[in-house]
Every structure is written in C-alpha cells, then in structure tokens.
Amino acid sequence: MRGGIVRELAVRRYLNQFRRIFQDPVLAIGLILVTLFLVLAVVWPVLAMVGESMSEAGRPLFARYLTEPTYQTIIRNTVVMGLLVAAVGTALGFLFAYVQVKVQAPFKRLMHFVALVPIISPPFAVATATLTLFGRNGLITKGIFGVRYDIYGLQGLTLVLSLSYFTVAYMNLKGMMQALDPALEEAATNLGANKWRIFRTVTVPMLIPGILGSFLLLFVESIADLGNPLVLGGNFEVLATRIYISVIGLYDTTGAAVLSVILLVPSLIIFVIQRYWIGRMSVVSVTGKPSGTPQMITHPWVRWPLFAVTMGVTLLIILIYATLFVGAFVEVPGVNNSFTLSHFDFVINGYGSEAMTDTTLLSAISTPIAGLLGILIAFLVVRKEFPGRAGLDFAGMLGIAVPGTIIGIGYLLVFNNPLDLTLPFGGENPLTITLIPKLTGGRAVLGGALAIVMVFVIRSIPAALRSGVASLSQIDPAIEEASISLGADNARTFRKITLPLIRPAFLSGLIYAFARSMTSLSAIIFLTTPQTKIMTQQILNETENGRYGNAFAYCVILILIVLVAISVLYLTVGSATGAERTLEGGG
Amino acid sequence: MTVQRTRQGDLELIDVVKSFPQREGSGVVAAVDHVSLAIPSGEFVTLLGPSGCGKTTTLRLIAGFEMPTAGRILLDGKDITHQAPNKRDMAMVFQSYALFPHMTVADNIAYGLQTAGMPRAEIKAKVAAALDLMSLGGLGERRPNELSGGQQQRVALARSLVMEPSVLLFDEPLSNLDAKLRVQMRSEIRGLQRRLGITSVYVTHDQIEAMSMSDRIVVMNAGRIDQIGKPHEIYHRPRTRFVADFIGRANFVETTVEAAAGDRATVTVLGKTVQVPVEQPLSAGTRVTAVLRPEALRLVEDTARCPMTIEQGMYLGAETEYILAGDGQRLVVIESGLSAQRLFAEGQTVCVDFEDEAVHLLPVG
Numbered sequence: 001m002r003g004g005i006v007r008e009l010a011v012r013r014y015l016n017q018f019r020r021i022f023q024d025p026v027l028a029i030g031l032i033l034v035t036l037f038l039v040l041a042v043v044w045p046v047l048a049m050v051g052e053s054m055s056e057a058g059r060p061l062f063a064r065y066l067t068e069p070t071y072q073t074i075i076r077n078t079v080v081m082g083l084l085v086a087a088v089g090t091a092l093g094f095l096f097a098y099v100q101v102k103v104q105a106p107f108k109r110l111m112h113f114v115a116l117v118p119i120i121s122p123p124f125a126v127a128t129a130t131l132t133l134f135g136r137n138g139l140i141t142k143g144i145f146g147v148r149y150d151i152y153g154l155q156g157l158t159l160v161l162s163l164s165y166f167t168v169a170y171m172n173l174k175g176m177m178q179a180l181d182p183a184l185e186e187a188a189t190n191l192g193a194n195k196w197r198i199f200r201t202v203t204v205p206m207l208i209p210g211i212l213g214s215f216l217l218l219f220v221e222s223i224a225d226l227g228n229p230l231v232l233g234g235n236f237e238v239l240a241t242r243i244y245i246s247v248i249g250l251y252d253t254t255g256a257a258v259l260s261v262i263l264l265v266p267s268l269i270i271f272v273i274q275r276y277w278i279g280r281m282s283v284v285s286v287t288g289k290p291s292g293t294p295q296m297i298t299h300p301w302v303r304w305p306l307f308a309v310t311m312g313v314t315l316l317i318i319l320i321y322a323t324l325f326v327g328a329f330v331e332v333p334g335v336n337n338s339f340t341l342s343h344f345d346f347v348i349n350g351y352g353s354e355a356m357t358d359t360t361l362l363s364a365i366s367t368p369i370a371g372l373l374g375i376l377i378a379f380l381v382v383r384k385e386f387p388g389r390a391g392l393d394f395a396g397m398l399g400i401a402v403p404g405t406i407i408g409i410g411y412l413l414v415f416n417n418p419l420d421l422t423l424p425f426g427g428e429n430p431l432t433i434t435l436i437p438k439l440t441g442g443r444a445v446l447g448g449a450l451a452i453v454m455v456f457v458i459r460s461i462p463a464a465l466r467s468g469v470a471s472l473s474q475i476d477p478a479i480e481e482a483s484i485s486l487g488a489d490n491a492r493t494f495r496k497i498t499l500p501l502i503r504p505a506f507l508s509g510l511i512y513a514f515a516r517s518m519t520s521l522s523a524i525i526f527l528t529t530p531q532t533k534i535m536t537q538q539i540l541n542e543t544e545n546g547r548y549g550n551a552f553a554y555c556v557i558l559i560l561i562v563l564v565a566i567s568v569l570y571l572t573v574g575s576a577t578g579a580e581r582t583l584e585g586g587g
Numbered sequence: 588m589t590v591q592r593t594r595q596g597d598l599e600l601i602d603v604v605k606s607f608p609q610r611e612g613s614g615v616v617a618a619v620d621h622v623s624l625a626i627p628s629g630e631f632v633t634l635l636g637p638s639g640c641g642k643t644t645t646l647r648l649i650a651g652f653e654m655p656t657a658g659r660i661l662l663d664g665k666d667i668t669h670q671a672p673n674k675r676d677m678a679m680v681f682q683s684y685a686l687f688p689h690m691t692v693a694d695n696i697a698y699g700l701q702t703a704g705m706p707r708a709e710i711k712a713k714v715a716a717a718l719d720l721m722s723l724g725g726l727g728e729r730r731p732n733e734l735s736g737g738q739q740q741r742v743a744l745a746r747s748l749v750m751e752p753s754v755l756l757f758d759e760p761l762s763n764l765d766a767k768l769r770v771q772m773r774s775e776i777r778g779l780q781r782r783l784g785i786t787s788v789y790v791t792h793d794q795i796e797a798m799s800m801s802d803r804i805v806v807m808n809a810g811r812i813d814q815i816g817k818p819h820e821i822y823h824r825p826r827t828r829f830v831a832d833f834i835g836r837a838n839f840v841e842t843t844v845e846a847a848a849g850d851r852a853t854v855t856v857l858g859k860t861v862q863v864p865v866e867q868p869l870s871a872g873t874r875v876t877a878v879l880r881p882e883a884l885r886l887v888e889d890t891a892r893c894p895m896t897i898e899q900g901m902y903l904g905a906e907t908e909y910i911l912a913g914d915g916q917r918l919v920v921i922e923s924g925l926s927a928q929r930l931f932a933e934g935q936t937v938c939v940d941f942e943d944e945a946v947h948l949l950p951v952g
Contacts, residue, residue, distance in 0.1 A: 010608070016654040023671040478685035481652055482743075484672045485679040486699030486750060496698075500689045 026491035045410025052257040085222035088162040093169025101177040124227035152234025169214035216274040224403030226522035271401035328552035343553035355533035363517035366456035370513040374464020399458035404522030415439035447531025456517035464509030471505030596753035596786030603658030620810035636807035678747035686731035693727035858893035883945035
C-alpha cells in the first residue's frame with residue numbers, strides 16, 4: 001500500500017519535472033539536442049562495438065584471448081604498465097603539488113609551468129625526444145655514457161607516460177592542497193603535533209581521495225594511450241597497440257572489438273569508481289573560505305631534498321622539450337647535427353602543410369561546439385531536474401572514460417555505411433532517405449572530417465563539463481532564480497547571467513578542448529582519410545619511419561599553434577568585467 | 588512608482604502538498620503538508636517557523652521554483668500551479684540578495700524591465716526613480732561588491748519593486764544584516780509595502796521580524812500550518828504549545844479544569860485560582876496546560892501560596908530575568924520597569940503572582 005503511494009508520487013514527480021523542462025521550449029530543445037548528439041557520437045558507437053564483440057564470430061574470441069599465453073601477456077603488460085604509471089605519475093604529481101603549495105623553494109613558477117606543458121604537447125612528443133636522448137643511439141646514453149641502452153619496453157614507457165600524464169595528478173592535488181583549511185593544521189599544531197605528524201595525520205588523510213582519484217585516472221589514461229606504446233613499446237605489447245594492429249594490419253574488426261571490450265570493462269569500472277565513489281569520499285570542501293595563513297615548510301632537511309627531486313624532474317622535462325625543439329632544426333637529430341630549416345619547410349610548405357591546416361581548422365571548429373555543449377550539459381546537470389540527469393552526466397564523461405581506440409572502432413562500425421531509411425510505401429521504387437551519410441573511410445562525407453569533428457567534440461566535452469560543474473556549484477543558484485523571478489526565461493538567464501559568471505570555466509574548457517583536439521591521436525587514427533590528414537598521425541608516421549626531424553618540427557608547430565590559440569582565446573573570451581574575481585573572493 | 592491597482596494580488600493556496608524523495612530509503616517526506624492559505628490583495632503575510640518547517644518551500648512553490656505534488660495555487664482567481672516562474676507576476680527578494688555580480692547597480696535594477704522589452708528611455712526613468720526611492724542615488728554605476736550589506740539589500744528590493752509585481756516574495760531578506768540595520772530595514776520594508784499596497788509574502792524564522800511587520804502571521808511546524816492570525820492573537824492566544832513556545836517565551840503549567848461555564852473556565856495555577864476565557868467550552872475535570880508569559884509574572888515575598896527558589900537571577904538593565912524552581916516545576920520570570928531594579932537574591936524563596944488574564948489554556952497534548 002505504502003509502496004503504491006510512493007510509486008505514484010515518484011511518477012507524479014517525473015511528470016512535474018518533464019512539465020518544468022517543457023515549459024521552456026529552448027531548454028527542452030537544448031536537452032533533446034544534447035542527448036541526441038551524445039547518443040549519436042559516443043553511446044551508439046560504443047554500444048555497436050560491444051555488440052560486434054558479442055556477435056557469432058566475436059564470442060569464441062573472448063575465451064581464446066583470455067586463455068592464450070600471447071594475449072595473457074598482453075593483458076598482463078597493460079595492467080603492469082597502468083599500475084606503474086599510475087603510481088609514479090601520482091607520486092610525481094603529489095611531489096610537485098606539495099612543493100608548490102607547502103614548501104618554500106625557488107623556481108616554483110618554472111616548476112608549475114613545466115608541469116603544465118604536457119597538456120599542450122602531442123602525446124608522444126616526449127617519447128620521440130626521449131628516444132633521441134636515451135635510446136640505442138641516444139645522445140646521453142650512447143653519446144655521454146657510451147652504452148647501448150635499450151629504452152624500448154616497460155621502463156621507457158613508464159618514464160615517458162608518467163612524465164606525460166602526471167599533470168592530471170598535479171592539478172588535482174594542487175587544487176585540493178590549496179583548499180585545505182590552514183586552520184586544521186593550526187589546530188593540530190595547537191594540540192602539540194609537529195610538522196611530520198601533521199603531514200601524516202592531517203594532510204595526507206585529507207588528500208587520500210585526491211591521491212586515489214589521480215591514481216585511477218592515470219591508470220585509465222595510460223592503458224588507453226596508443227602513441228607512446230607504438231613508438232616506445234618495442235616487443236612490449238599492450239592492448240591498445242594490439243587493437244590498433246588488429247584493425248590496421250589484420251583488418252580484423254571483430255577481434256579488435258573483443259580486445260576493446262577487454263580494455264573497456266576495467267576502464268569504465270575504474271572510471272565509475274573514481275568519479276562516483278571517491279568523489280563522495282572527499283572531505284575537503286572547496287567552497288569553504290580558508291582562514292589563516294598556510295604554514296610553509298622551511299626546515300632545510302625537508303625543504304632541500306624535496307626541492308632537489310622536483311627540480312631534477314623539472315630539468316629532465318626541460319631537457320626533453322629542448323631536445324624536441326633543437327631536433328627540429330638539425331638534419332638528423334643526434335647523428336648529423338648541422339642546422340637546417342628543411343623540416344619546417346616540409347611541415348609548413350610541403351607535404352605536412354595539409355595536415356597542419358586540416359588539424360587546426362577541425363580543432364577550431366570543434367572547440368566552441370565542445371565548450372558550449374560541455375557547459376550546457378553542466379548547466380542542465382547542476383541546475384535542472386529531469387529523469388536521466390545522471391545518465392546525461394555519465395554520457396558526457398564517456399569521451400574521456402572510453403579509450404580513444406575504442407571510440408575509433410565504434411565509429412568504423414557505425415558510420416562506415418550510410419544509414420538509410422527505406423520508406424515502406426512506394427511500391428517498385430521505394431523512396432530511400434539517407435538519415436546519416438557515410439562518415440568514415442573512403443568516399444566519406446567531407447573526407448571524413450565530420451566524423452573527426454564529432455570525435456574531437458566528444459573527447460573535449462568532459463573537460464568543459466567538469467570545469468562547468470565545478471564553477472556552477474560555486475555560484476549561488478539564487479542568482480539565476482532572481483533572473484527567472486524578474487521574468488527572464490532559461491535561455492536569457494543562461495546567456496545573460498550564467499555564462500558571464502562562469503566565463504573562466506568556459507575559457508579553460510575551450511583551452512582544454514582545443515589542446516585536446518590538436519593532440520589527440522588514438523581516437524582519430526582510424527578515421528583519417530587521404531583527404532583529411534591529422535598532425536598527430538603524421539608525427540607518428542614520421543617517428544615510425546625514423547624521420548625524427550620532421551616529427552619534431554610537427555611537434556614544435558603544433559605546440560605553437562596551441563599557444564597562439566590559447567592567447568587568442570584569452571583575448572576574445574577572457575574576462576573584462578571582474579565578476580569572476582568577485583566570485584573567487586567569495587563576494 | 589505610484590500604481591493604480593484594481594485589486595490585484597489575491598493569492599490563494601489550496602491544499603498544497605510538496606513531497607521530496609527521502610535521502611535514504613524509498614519513502615517520501617512531505618515538506619509542505621496540505622497547506623491552505625488565502626492572502627487578500629495588499630496584505631503582508633509572514634510565514635514563520637523553525638528551519639525545516641516548510642516555510643521556504645511554500646514560498647518557492649508560490650514563486651514557481653518548485654512544483655507542488657498536489658494542490659493548486661491561484662493568483663487573482665487564475666490557476667498558476669503549473670505556470671513557469673518567469674511568467675508569474677511576482678518578484679522575489681532573496682536571502683543572499685542574489686544581485687548579478689557582473690552588472691552595475693543600475694543594470695541590476697534595469698534587468699527585469701529589459702527582459703520585458705520596455706523602451707530604453709522608460710527604463711532609465713524607472714531605474715532613476717527606484718534608486719531615489721531606495722536612497723541609492725549616486726550608486727547606480729557601482730558594482731554590487733562595492734556596496735555595504737544594507738545597500739545591497741536596497742538594490743535587491745529596488746530590483747524587485749521596479750517590476751511593479753502583483754506579489755512580492757521575501758526569503759529571509761534581513762538575516763544577513765547586522766542587528767541595527769535589520770531593525771531599520773524592517774520598518775522601511777513595511778513602510779514601502781504599505782505605501783505601494785503590494786501583496787507580500789515574507790519568510791522568516793525571526794519572531795520579532797514577523798511580529799513587527801505583518802498583518803497576519805502563519806506559524807508553520809513540520810510542513811503544516813499550526814496557526815494563522817494577527818500578531819496579537821498569535822502571542823496571546825496561541826493555539827498549540829508549539830506556537831506558544833516558538834513565539835516569545837512561555838511557562839507551561841499542567842492543571843485541571845475545576846469548573847466551566849460558557850466561555851470561562853476555572854483553574855488553579857501555581858496556587859492561585861483564576862477564571863480564564865476559553866475559545867471552546869471545556870468540561871470540568873479536563874486536563875489542560877496553562878500558558879504564562881514570563882513578563883506577565885511578578886515575584887512576591889509572600890511565600891504562603893506556592894513557594895519556589897530563585898536558581899538564577901540575570902540583571903539585564905531594562906529588565907531582570909529569574910529562573911525559579913520548586914514543586915517539580917521551572918519558571919522564567921521577567922521583571923521590568925521599576926521592579927527590575929528591585930533585585931532578589933539567588934537562593935531566596937519567593938512566590939509568583941499574576942493577573943487572571945495572564946493565563947491562557949491549551950488542551951493537553
């Protein structure tokens with residue numbers, strides 16, 4: 001009886017929520033469009049990929065792949081690499097964040113900057129430069145120490161992936177450390193604890209959700225990485241590279257789909273744990289106004305060792321990027337070091353110019369779409385109530401939760417043939433309407449560019465979505481309600497009130513979107529066509545063929561384009577009103 | 588801002604229910620539980636109650652930010668239960684003021700008029716008039732964060748008033764101001780409301796605010812209305828123990844009706860037999876609770892009737908507060924005026940005295 005009433009009330013609540021949404025047509029249309037886009041661009045391809053793996057041909061492969069020693073080794077490699085990178089990367093991120101927030105040390109701005117560089121560089125720029133420095137003919141290993149060091153394999157991958165991905169952990173933990181209320185440490189000091197005890201009993205326990213979250217995120221990111229294992233893996237094969245080879249080398253989409261599911265399941269599980277469970281564990285409130293002044297660590301025995309390690313890593317990163325930069329200007333990096341501009345000529349005027357313009361154009365198209373969609377989803381998820389809200393949030397995050405290669409295969413499965421609707425009437429010559437044209441492969445619409453833009457967008461939405469959610473939850477909902485109460489509808493409120501107030505989040509969402517699009521490889525590697533070339537893939541080609549100079553020139557240009565884009569975004573979207581400062585000041 | 592209205596702003600809530608899903612488990616909680624309320628045009632009504640009593644939810648239902656699970660809301664006889672909040676002829680003043688931080692004061696006030704598509708010149712005139720009305724002249728180009736709390740409050744009020752709504756809604760608008768400013772804004776808001784004759788619904792947990800501003804007070808408790816009445820009725824004739832306890836301070840003494848005749852009942856309270864007016868006839872032998880306000884009691888040295896001991900005395904200047912204990916009972920007595928200066932010692936045995944009219948009877952339970 002009671003259950004019946006509860007159910008009836010729940011039904012009525014859903015009806016009310018729908019009524020609320022559809023009271024405002026703009027809101028309803030926005031919700032429907034966003035949902036349709038996510039379903040089309042990410043949910044459907046992923047489901048299609050899962051469906052393919054469950055097909056007649058796919059099902060037996062699961063047993064084979066999970067029992068055959070070759071594949072067991074690949075799976076073990078993937079897990080071991082993921083765990084190592086997650087551990088090393090999180091440790092590095094923690095170290096950098098701790099030094100940045102808590103330790104009095106010189107060169108902190110430099111360290112901060114260096115820690116952020118990986119965001120704007122192509123995923124395996126570090127790998128290629130590392131090969132030049134520490135490879136079999138490495139400038140340092142062979143040149144200085146005279147050893148023929150074999151960097152290919154697990155150790156090289158761990159180094160390179162940790163350096164490439166620790167930024168995530170750094171940003172995450174730095175934010176949390178800054179939000180830690182200094183009053184807590186003051187209280188602990190007041191109760192007689194020394195600095196080491198405070199670190200052990202207050203700081204670290206408060207940061208555990210951040211540490212765990214970073215660990216899991218790094219794990220997911222590193223097992224999804226394709227470029228680095230291709231360049232640096234050698235005989236060390238992981239799932240992402242095997243999937244790539246299955247598609248490109250063996251034309252075995254079904255096998256690739258089965259392997260993808262094997263990669264997808266742990267990725268998704270860990271992502272869900274990270275997102276929903278650890279998020280709830282967090283005890284650090286970011287909204288609380290920290291009181292008091294954080295105590296800096298000044299003890300020389302703590303300060304200088306921490307500084308030395310951090311500075312060492314900083315210098316290593318600088319060395320790697322310097323190699324990349326210098327390497328772009330020499331004939332054959334590490335072998336023939338005479339100055340040349342031929343690599344840049346190749347990229348800017350030659351064969352590479354097409355990739356450069358295509359990638360920049362497609363990224364520039366995707367960026368505002370991803371930024372707006374991400375912020376719109378954030379607005380809907382944070383501010384509106386409707387059935388399926390959690391589902392929309394989750395679908396919005398799929399772009400980052402699902403490894404790129406998997407999205408690529410999904411696109412091949414779904415969009416390689418046009419989706420036609422043959423109308424049931426018309427007799428002999430039934431009317432056929434093409435609902436979705438062929439988006440991938442040869443003779444695809446716009447040379448496959450549409451599919452690439454879609455992938456760029458869904459890969460970039462999560463960053464805009466998360467920064468939008470974080471920013472919106474800091475803004476008093478009453479401000480938007482005031483606008484509604486004064487007669488503005490949702491669209492006007494969003495345009496006039498919400499968007500201006502979350503402009504910094506929107507800006508950082510756009511920057512991430514552009515950088516992510518420019519540097520993404522795994523998701524679009526199956527989607528490029530002779531008509532549409534993408535820089536990251538060209539870099540991979542050049543690297544695999546040993547033409548490091550060209551690869552470096554591509555990297556330098558790519559980084560420059562991203563930097564210019566960031567400046568342009570700052571100038572056009574950046575704030576002039578000062579409203580955000582008001583919000584940050586807690587006004 | 589003088590508007591000629593032909594009786595607008597008749598607000599009516601009919602059997603309104605708002606239930607939320609329970610945080611844990613699968614049940615539901617009724618935040619607003621069958622609330623019916625009619626507010627005639629021009630009246631200032633306060634929803635008063637402790638936090639979580641449903642007063643804010645009721646206000647948000649009226650504003651349209653929440654949708655009732657059941658029941659209807661009428662404005663001037665028209666059903667607005669499912670009307671979108673931006674289409675309702677109402678304006679709300681928020682606890683946090685909710686000023687738009689990225690706009691100037693003038694832009695904040697102009698916002699609603701611009702949304703309505705009013706011509707520029709007219710907006711300018713109206714904004715200037717509103718700034719004047721709220722004594723904000725010269726602050727139009729400032730940003731909200733450059734204003735004091737009191738000024739921000741005035742901007743919030745001006746922003747709502749300029750819309751000339753049928754109904755003004757206030758969600759604890761004074762709770763972020765310091766005590767002195769609160770008193771001042773109280774009479775300012777009330778004065779403006781009287782002058783403009785706008786129906787107002789005001790939510791607060793501060794009984795003094797409610798008493799000083801309202802035509803009528805609606806006391807809410809656990810999602811239900813406990814009592815609706817003029818401030819005087821609420822204070823002197825509380826209908827439930829909750830209302831008596833929440834509005835002002837009260838001593839409760841259990842007793843039995845000794846004799847009843849028509850609208851009067853005879854009871855003995857603290858050793859004194861009194862005749863008390865009652866709303867509903869009570870029969871002899873009924874258990875009742877007598878409500879005695881602390882300021883209606885006075886201390887006497889004659890200890891024959893009901894001796895009690897002074898546990899604590901607090902001299903507060905204008906008044907002196909005593910806590911008495913004895914006969915399984917605790918009493919609060921507030922002496923004011925000259926008698927506040929006549930101090931009794933802690934530990935002294937005294938008795939309390941009061942007028943017959945000081946006693947108000949409630950059914951037990």
